[in-house]
Structure formats: C-alpha cells, structure tokens
Amino acid sequence: MKKTSLCLAMGAIWALASTAAAAAGVDSTWKTTATRAHVPAASVNMSNLVASSMPLHVQVTLKIRNKGALDDFIAAAHNPASPLFRAKLQSSDVAAHFLPSQAQAQAVADYLSHAGFSHVSVSANRLLVSADGTASNARAAFGTRFVKGTDEHGRAAYANIDDAKVPASLADVVLSVSGLQTVTHPHTMLARASTQGRVEKGRPGGGGATLVGHNPTAFPTIYNVGGTPAASTITVGIISDGDMTQPLKDLNQFTSTNGLPAVNTQVVTVSTPGTDTSGTAEWDLDSQDIVAMSGGVGKLIFYAANSLSNSDLTAAFNKAVSDNQAQVVNVSLGECETSAYQDGSMAADDQILALGVAQGQTFSISTGDSGSNECTKKPTGTTPSYPASSPYVIAVSGTSLSTGASNSWVSETLWSGAGGSPSTVEPKPSWQTQGGGTTRDVADVAFDADPNSGAIIIVNGSNAQYGGTSLAAPLFAATWARMLAAHPTLGFAGPHLYSVSTASYHDVTSGSNGGETATVGWDYASGFGSGIVSALNAGL
Incomplete structure (x- = not known):
C-alpha cells in the first residue's frame, strides 16, 4: 500500500473510532475478532460496570499472512511421500512469507495511539502490538464494555461483556485482542x-x-x-x-x-x-x-x-x-x-x-x-x-x-x-x-x-x-x-x-x-x- 493510500485508510478508521466512542457502541461495518465476550452482557448487572478510567494493558495479535500455505507446508513436512518430508522453515522464510508487513503493524499501532492508548509497542516480528490505556480507550477502539469480577483466588478482576471488534479496514489484519479480562489466566x-x-x-x-x-x-x-x-x-x-x-x-x-x-x-x-x-x-x-x-x-x-x-x-x-x-x-x-x-x-x-x-x-x-x-x-x-x-x-x-x-x-x-x-x-x-x-x-x-x-x-x-x-x-x-x-x-x-x-x-x-x-x-x-x-x- 502506498503511503498516501495508507494515510487515507487510517483517516477513515480514525473517523469510525471517533464515531463509536461518541455513540458508546460500534459501527455496523465493524468486524468481530477472535476475542469474544468473556461474560454475556445479559447475565450481568450493569451497575457493576467498571469506571471508564480503569487502567488496562492490551495486546493485539495480528494475523499471519498466507495461513493456508503454512498449513500446506506443515502437512507436507510430515508426509513421508512428500519431497518436503522433514523440511523446516528458517526464520528468514517465516519473515518473508508469513509475518505481518511493516505497514500492517504500523496501521494497528497508529490506530491504538489515536484511540488514546500510550506506550504503543510492536514486537520484533510484527506479530504483536501492545499498549497501555483505560476502559474508555478500549471501548473506543474495540467496542467493549467491562464488568467488575473476581478471579479464582478471590482477587479483584474485570471481564469484557462484548466481543472485541475492529473497523472493517483492519479486519484482515487483526486476529484477537488480549488483556480485556483478568478473571481467568493460566x-x-x-x-x-x-x-x-x-x-x-x-x-x-x-x-x-x-x-x-x-x-x-x-x-x-x-x-x-x-x-x-x-x-x-x-x-x-x-x-x-x-x-x-x-x-x-x-x-x-x-x-x-x-x-x-x-x-x-x-x-x-x-x-x-x-x-x-x-x-x-x-x-x-x-x-x-x-x-x-x-x-x-x-x-x-x-x-x-x-x-x-x-x-x-x-x-x-x-x-x-x-x-x-x-x-x-x-x-x-x-x-x-x-x-x-x-x-x-x-x-x-x-x-x-x-x-x-x-x-x-x-x-x-x-x-x-x-x-x-x-x-x-x-x-x-x-x-x-x-x-x-x-x-x-x-x-x-x-x-x-x-x-x-x-x-x-x-x-x-x-x-x-x-x-x-x-x-x-x-x-x-x-x-x-x-x-x-x-x-x-x-x-x-x-x-x-x-x-x-x-x-x-x-x-x-x-x-x-x-x-x-x-x-x-x-x-x-x-x-x-x-x-x-x-x-x-x-x-x-x-x-x-x-x-x-x-x-x-x-x-x-x-x-x-x-x-x-x-x-x-x-x-x-x-x-x-x-x-x-x-x-x-x-x-x-
């Protein structure tokens, strides 16, 4: 994507984010990520919603490119009849064919910054973009609301009651958003x-x-x-x-x-x-x-x-x-x-x-x-x-x-x-x-x-x-x-x-x-x- 077209695309995304924040919801063109509501909204008392200023740390995982080709390679590498049997990808192969592009990672980073997140950081392989923000920032960026809860040890926690969504322009880039709940963890x-x-x-x-x-x-x-x-x-x-x-x-x-x-x-x-x-x-x-x-x-x-x-x-x-x-x-x-x-x-x-x-x-x-x-x-x-x-x-x-x-x-x-x-x-x-x-x-x-x-x-x-x-x-x-x-x-x-x-x-x-x-x-x-x-x- 050329720099000019990327800027135009990002301008459209920012406009969507602003609209979502103002309307306390998401635009109908937004797409759901792999991060789902941890607690159904219908099952909670809305008086238990967290304060909009509650701090949280999010991590956006980007989709790898050419997932089908990766699956095909894995299958071939474990098929004794394949000429690729026992073949292994080198790190350079992964970077060249499967990792997100610099432009994709930067688009997500810019999106988070514009939604009010700070300390935005992109992992070395461009697969993860992390940032610090508040519940209000997360609602603007992902259309999520949060309710108070406790984890298995009885400690104060929170959970998202909406699926995490992103504008359609990022739907082919963003896979999931973690950090939207602290009720469960490994x-x-x-x-x-x-x-x-x-x-x-x-x-x-x-x-x-x-x-x-x-x-x-x-x-x-x-x-x-x-x-x-x-x-x-x-x-x-x-x-x-x-x-x-x-x-x-x-x-x-x-x-x-x-x-x-x-x-x-x-x-x-x-x-x-x-x-x-x-x-x-x-x-x-x-x-x-x-x-x-x-x-x-x-x-x-x-x-x-x-x-x-x-x-x-x-x-x-x-x-x-x-x-x-x-x-x-x-x-x-x-x-x-x-x-x-x-x-x-x-x-x-x-x-x-x-x-x-x-x-x-x-x-x-x-x-x-x-x-x-x-x-x-x-x-x-x-x-x-x-x-x-x-x-x-x-x-x-x-x-x-x-x-x-x-x-x-x-x-x-x-x-x-x-x-x-x-x-x-x-x-x-x-x-x-x-x-x-x-x-x-x-x-x-x-x-x-x-x-x-x-x-x-x-x-x-x-x-x-x-x-x-x-x-x-x-x-x-x-x-x-x-x-x-x-x-x-x-x-x-x-x-x-x-x-x-x-x-x-x-x-x-x-x-x-x-x-x-x-x-x-x-x-x-x-x-x-x-x-x-x-x-x-x-x-x-």
Missing part, C-alpha cells in the same frame, strides 16, 4: 507431596503398588534410556514468569550436589522484567528434571514472562518461536480451554505454535492436574486444558509410578489428577491417528506425575518433593531432546509419536481421571503411555 500444574519420600501402599488407583519419591537423576534409569545419547547438542526452553534468580541458584546446587556438569543457562526477559517469585518451585521442577532426564542439554533458556496473564504468555511463546533457538520448549502451564477460546489467546497462540511446528520446534505441555475437566474443581465434564489441546503441541498426561530395586520400572497407573479428554473446539491434527471425532484428542503420552512418586528437587536451597503434570511435561521434553540428539532431522514430535510401534511405550491400562479411563492401547487419559526411551529411539 496457572502452574505442580502438586507438592504431603511428606517428602512418602511411601503409600494400596493407594486407590495405585494397584496396590508402592510409591516413593525419586531423585530426578533416577528417571533415565526408570524410563530405560539405555544407549540413547544425551541431549548435549540440543537447546531446550522453559516458558516461565517472574524473577529467575532463585531457580538458577537451585539448579546450580542440584547439579553440584549430584555431580553433574554446570548447565549453560540463559534468561530471556520478555517485555518488562517481572518480580514474581511464587513460581520458583515450578521452574525448579522443570529445569532440574529436564537436565537430569536429558543427560545434560547444550543450553537451557528460561523465557521469563512478566506474569502468567494470557497476553504475557502469548508474548513469551512468540519470543521462543521468533528466536528459533530452542528445539524443545517446556510449558508446565494451562487453563480451561473454554476460557482461552473466549479470550482470543487460543487463536493467537495457535498461529504462533504453528510457526514453531513449521520450524521443527516441539512444545511439551502439561495436560493439567484437575482430571478430565480443567474448567471446574470437580471433573463432572470433559473439557481439557489449553495449550495442551492445541493441535501444534504434545500433550503430556500423568501417571502414578511404581519402582523397584536399582530404580527399575515396575508399573504405572493413571494418576487421578491427570488431565485428558477430547477438545471441544480445536481441530484434530492430521498426524493424530487415534481417538474419534474431528477434534483434538488429549493426551498424546504420559510420564510420572503423582506427587507421591514425584521428584525430590531443590527448592529455595532445600529438598522438596513435587509432582503434577508439571513433572510429566519436562520428562517428555527431555526425552524428545535426546531423540533430536540421536536423529537431528526429526523436528516436531507429533507425527513420530504416532508412527512408532506401541512397543515404544509402557501402556497405562488402569486408573481414571473422573471422565476418562485408562485402557489397553491409546486412550484419552494417558495417550500411548510413558516412553521406553531406548525403544523409542530405536523406532525412529
């Missing part, structure tokens, strides 16, 4: 054992087996790595948030205590530095188990978001993909799939994760600790956690692990808290050959997650025992890092996990998560089961 998926080193006999769902905590250095033996090479040539990422000072100290203490080499680490701060330290145990669990299970990685990168809000985590995903340094990225986080869908973060994250798949990256995601239904405290339904339900990731469920002498594997049953159930909205990827219907089936694989058979790690300088699918995901991330060390051309794990012999897995055949039951063969609750690393390596 959370960590870890659970602490009630007693360190705890042993339980005859625990319901445990098949009468003995459960005991494990030093992370035991997992390579338990899951039989055999002669599979260590991941010493592979870079692994961890999506995290806040201050990483203590997790780095704990990791150094862990390697020193266990006689392991020091880890080459890097902290990549996404947006403004965060000060939160409440997630220290989570990032300890992720990092120490990745290092131990992988046999050591070439580099470990912490992508530290400012917070666990949807918008901040989308920025962290975007950074990990745009950097294209980590071949495997661990995400021990998730939220109700329905919330992510309404928020628009699902649409935003999926296209970022799709770019990651095209580059050969694998995101390992916890399926959650709330059983078959991530959306309520009790598993009365079957709605999975997101981003585990994305078709562009590996969803890792959890087991109760029983071991014998010399860390020998004895048995695994489904951990009752492990997430796993069919998606309600996400499409089934072409490589997922198990399950029924047309939606994504969760999970793909499973590893130890029961806190009573969990990992004894170092947290704030002292030993502590943790589980949850926050343990299962890094165990798979480390396993796949080993696979990439042995087979550098593999790329994204999904199609390979479904093509190898089932003899590559410990089949989990008993246990329930409330709505799904582990059975012989693949099932929603546990996927194919846990990996027998040496067998998986031999089958690839």
Whole structure:
C-alpha cells in the first residue's frame, strides 16, 4: 500500500473510532475478532460496570499472512511421500512469507495511539502490538464494555461483556485482542507431596503398588534410556514468569550436589522484567528434571514472562518461536480451554505454535492436574486444558509410578489428577491417528506425575518433593531432546509419536481421571503411555 493510500485508510478508521466512542457502541461495518465476550452482557448487572478510567494493558495479535500455505507446508513436512518430508522453515522464510508487513503493524499501532492508548509497542516480528490505556480507550477502539469480577483466588478482576471488534479496514489484519479480562489466566500444574519420600501402599488407583519419591537423576534409569545419547547438542526452553534468580541458584546446587556438569543457562526477559517469585518451585521442577532426564542439554533458556496473564504468555511463546533457538520448549502451564477460546489467546497462540511446528520446534505441555475437566474443581465434564489441546503441541498426561530395586520400572497407573479428554473446539491434527471425532484428542503420552512418586528437587536451597503434570511435561521434553540428539532431522514430535510401534511405550491400562479411563492401547487419559526411551529411539 502506498503511503498516501495508507494515510487515507487510517483517516477513515480514525473517523469510525471517533464515531463509536461518541455513540458508546460500534459501527455496523465493524468486524468481530477472535476475542469474544468473556461474560454475556445479559447475565450481568450493569451497575457493576467498571469506571471508564480503569487502567488496562492490551495486546493485539495480528494475523499471519498466507495461513493456508503454512498449513500446506506443515502437512507436507510430515508426509513421508512428500519431497518436503522433514523440511523446516528458517526464520528468514517465516519473515518473508508469513509475518505481518511493516505497514500492517504500523496501521494497528497508529490506530491504538489515536484511540488514546500510550506506550504503543510492536514486537520484533510484527506479530504483536501492545499498549497501555483505560476502559474508555478500549471501548473506543474495540467496542467493549467491562464488568467488575473476581478471579479464582478471590482477587479483584474485570471481564469484557462484548466481543472485541475492529473497523472493517483492519479486519484482515487483526486476529484477537488480549488483556480485556483478568478473571481467568493460566496457572502452574505442580502438586507438592504431603511428606517428602512418602511411601503409600494400596493407594486407590495405585494397584496396590508402592510409591516413593525419586531423585530426578533416577528417571533415565526408570524410563530405560539405555544407549540413547544425551541431549548435549540440543537447546531446550522453559516458558516461565517472574524473577529467575532463585531457580538458577537451585539448579546450580542440584547439579553440584549430584555431580553433574554446570548447565549453560540463559534468561530471556520478555517485555518488562517481572518480580514474581511464587513460581520458583515450578521452574525448579522443570529445569532440574529436564537436565537430569536429558543427560545434560547444550543450553537451557528460561523465557521469563512478566506474569502468567494470557497476553504475557502469548508474548513469551512468540519470543521462543521468533528466536528459533530452542528445539524443545517446556510449558508446565494451562487453563480451561473454554476460557482461552473466549479470550482470543487460543487463536493467537495457535498461529504462533504453528510457526514453531513449521520450524521443527516441539512444545511439551502439561495436560493439567484437575482430571478430565480443567474448567471446574470437580471433573463432572470433559473439557481439557489449553495449550495442551492445541493441535501444534504434545500433550503430556500423568501417571502414578511404581519402582523397584536399582530404580527399575515396575508399573504405572493413571494418576487421578491427570488431565485428558477430547477438545471441544480445536481441530484434530492430521498426524493424530487415534481417538474419534474431528477434534483434538488429549493426551498424546504420559510420564510420572503423582506427587507421591514425584521428584525430590531443590527448592529455595532445600529438598522438596513435587509432582503434577508439571513433572510429566519436562520428562517428555527431555526425552524428545535426546531423540533430536540421536536423529537431528526429526523436528516436531507429533507425527513420530504416532508412527512408532506401541512397543515404544509402557501402556497405562488402569486408573481414571473422573471422565476418562485408562485402557489397553491409546486412550484419552494417558495417550500411548510413558516412553521406553531406548525403544523409542530405536523406532525412529
């Protein structure tokens, strides 16, 4: 678009925005984005609307260009009959063919500025445009009103009661708008054992087996790595948030205590530095188990978001993909799939994760600790956690692990808290050959997650025992890092996990998560089961 025509177009958009603000609504030509009303307007008391001066931070996700071509490339790259089989996009390919143009990003930035937002910032790959403003600015820009609410912890929050819209002139550019609600957001998926080193006999769902905590250095033996090479040539990422000072100290203490080499680490701060330290145990669990299970990685990168809000985590995903340094990225986080869908973060994250798949990256995601239904405290339904339900990731469920002498594997049953159930909205990827219907089936694989058979790690300088699918995901991330060390051309794990012999897995055949039951063969609750690393390596 020429500069003159771009200015004319922007002038028309600004006029629409001014009209919308004056009329306290939106023009009929405006188009709805992927961000939907978080709370239906008809269900709220309008006296609970927030003050127009309420501050908020928004992040607009732009649509990638040539989405159809990207989908075709991903399909071809995972088709053994295609000449593009195992091909990977380079960052330069992504920039040239799929990222938004400079003119598109600038148009969105200018639109936000004219609507009254400040501190407008465009991400390096032009996919995200963020800004600070007020509820009044958001109503002018997106036609949204907000109502007061509380989050799951009882803290004051707000939620949009209108779908986010943009003028028709931006409809082909803007995908979604995050930051319009703070009622729901992702959370960590870890659970602490009630007693360190705890042993339980005859625990319901445990098949009468003995459960005991494990030093992370035991997992390579338990899951039989055999002669599979260590991941010493592979870079692994961890999506995290806040201050990483203590997790780095704990990791150094862990390697020193266990006689392991020091880890080459890097902290990549996404947006403004965060000060939160409440997630220290989570990032300890992720990092120490990745290092131990992988046999050591070439580099470990912490992508530290400012917070666990949807918008901040989308920025962290975007950074990990745009950097294209980590071949495997661990995400021990998730939220109700329905919330992510309404928020628009699902649409935003999926296209970022799709770019990651095209580059050969694998995101390992916890399926959650709330059983078959991530959306309520009790598993009365079957709605999975997101981003585990994305078709562009590996969803890792959890087991109760029983071991014998010399860390020998004895048995695994489904951990009752492990997430796993069919998606309600996400499409089934072409490589997922198990399950029924047309939606994504969760999970793909499973590893130890029961806190009573969990990992004894170092947290704030002292030993502590943790589980949850926050343990299962890094165990798979480390396993796949080993696979990439042995087979550098593999790329994204999904199609390979479904093509190898089932003899590559410990089949989990008993246990329930409330709505799904582990059975012989693949099932929603546990996927194919846990990996027998040496067998998986031999089958690839």
